[in-house]
Amino acid sequence: MRVELINTGTELLLGHVLNTHLRFLAEALFPLGLHIARQVTVPDGPVIRDALADAATRAEIVLITGGLGPTTDDITRESVADWLGLTLRHDAEIMRAIEERFARRAIAMSPRNARQAQRPPEATVLWNHHGTAPGLYFPPMERGGPAPSPHLFLLPGPPRELQPMFTDSVRPILEKVLPPRPDSTMRSYRTAGLGESAVEELVGAPLLALGLEVGYCARPGEVDLRLIGPDAALARAEAVVVEKLGPHIVSRDSRELENIVVDLLTERGETLAVAESCTGGLLAHRVTNVPGASAVFLQGFVTYANAAKTRTLGVPAELLHAHGAVSAEVATAMAEGARAAAGTDHALATTGIAGPGGGSEAKPVGTAFIALATKLGPTIVQHHRLSRDRATFKDLATQTALDLLRRQLL
């Protein structure tokens, strides 16, 4: 079944609010075998009706977000009822729920809120436990015209109201409505250490030859590969992907590299410290973005100044003088110093030139040395030429460091 999403809200089009609905709903619909085929953002106003009429020409399921509030620019309820030829009526049960919500929070209710208690009798109420506006579900109905209407869901705009409503009310309805799953599923692979075109060159032709739909998505230092098709072809694709991409495969879902590293360390019961110069804290930030990272990540050192490298990590001043702070020798000493200072099983270190200043002929902006001191063997140090853009440089340097550790933990 084809799904389309209509987001309403002038605040989205003005850029005042970031639209996260597409991402949330796409991820929430995927386990049901549903894909959003098209998403549109329209302003509050009569254009909502046009967008719905347009989507209904293509889609069997239409989700509309926003415009269910109490103010005069909230007209989604009216627009949809009007398009379906239905009449809004006051619903005493909804009204009571809204009044109770205000009473519980000891806030005076505005008479405007009564608008939110209106619904056509044909619609099912989707109760809102996190706000006043209930959602509505309209099952398909034969209309005067030739086309049947889609399964139509009206959902509130605030994500903290929409998200639980989807889980509690929308998903159960969809599960009843959906036909049994066809023989086509999706499999995805996250890879590190290869560019988008290199990934396509390695696996593109053989995967297309299996009759699969193949998609790529690149971000700094990683490429996602997505395959859609029958299970038998996906099983054959697995062998191709593993053979060609091997240790570049980070995960078979959309978990970040830092999640994989924290999971691997947790499984092994091992600990990590980091010593950062050029990445300036981003490496520790990424690791600590993972809930539960505190079980394996003990400490980070952001040793920006040379004196800090010497004082905190014990990097010899002579080493800094002889090779410069951006060198394989100093990266090695930082990693080993961090591992000793924090008493961990592994320690990663980064030193490099993030730019825009500080580059030279021998060590241009983008130069990075990444080191791993580990109980598994001798310290490993790598020399890379990364981006000349400061933000991308930091992303790539942390990506490279995390991937270096990941491969040692496999």
Add this chain to the structure above:
Amino acid sequence: MRVELINTGTELLLGHVLNTHLRFLAEALFPLGLHIARQVTVPDGPVIRDALADAATRAEIVLITGGLGPTTDDITRESVADWLGLTLRHDAEIMRAIEERFARRAIAMSPRNARQAQRPPEATVLWNHHGTAPGLYFPPMERGGPAPSPHLFLLPGPPRELQPMFTDSVRPILEKVLPPRPDSTMRSYRTAGLGESAVEELVGAPLLALGLEVGYCARPGEVDLRLIGPDAALARAEAVVVEKLGPHIVSRDSRELENIVVDLLTERGETLAVAESCTGGLLAHRVTNVPGASAVFLQGFVTYANAAKTRTLGVPAELLHAHGAVSAEVATAMAEGARAAAGTDHALATTGIAGPGGGSEAKPVGTAFIALATKLGPTIVQHHRLSRDRATFKDLATQTALDLLRRQLL
């Protein structure tokens, strides 16, 4: 002039990537007096052409993002040329730029990248300094049919590439193309420490009374205020804004809080260290995102484990035992310990409960203590209740810490 935005990319519709283009472009177009009237996301494929044909029936300016990469699912260039009836030709200058980019990074170029050097001679190249895919601008052209084509911009999908391309290349073209807006300029203020509705309550009515167009844009911990109107009214607005918002004003441009803090430290010739528990490196990361931060930022300590707080920062074990790691006492000891260990003029410290686990009745998820040890006076410590969402929590805690320091440096 009416603007519409077409985002292409199956990864957006699958929810693998959050679409931030609408927000960025809406904010970037606002100072030009342009508003996005409609935004649509379509998958990679021939539907791009339909979406363009549809948008062109309404809009004078159409922006298309994504689908300019080297792989076979990147067909925006072809779809647009086809719709306009133009022919793609190899452009030797683009090819050279792509080759130089690969050479600089010492990466072997795939023959597939040659696709990115194709353009119709009628299109203007928008150079990409952060990736291989150049953008293209098609000025309006009379076609075979009755309707003229819009101003058409093809932009790369990665925000890191799109955003500077907009500023460097798209904006100058739009400025030439747009009708002059005599006697109307924009002024913007970035504020910290107030919510969007609080800012609106303080300044909204008096600014509207001056006849200005007023826009707000909220992000975690900060609100941008944008005013458009005649210079005389903007001058009167300045007095209103300064009186009502006072020290909440961070800057009069779009510089980040961390840039302001680094600038203030640089002017004063003073130095900073940070000690982070709950923010896990993000505070150091933000400070080191500022080019030239190394002149003032000496060292960061990410002391995630209690043992690290004691060993590295000298936080007494009894203090941790008596008050817990998340306490005003420990925040104070961390800041003072970091200042002493790094030998800096100022040190910021954060400790808190980022969640999802670790909360209690007395100290729920979202609790944060922020401390500043400074040569300017006694150590300051603040207790905050921030977000229960881990990522937002880290953003808000670092924002709060940076703003605490900024106010001391004013």
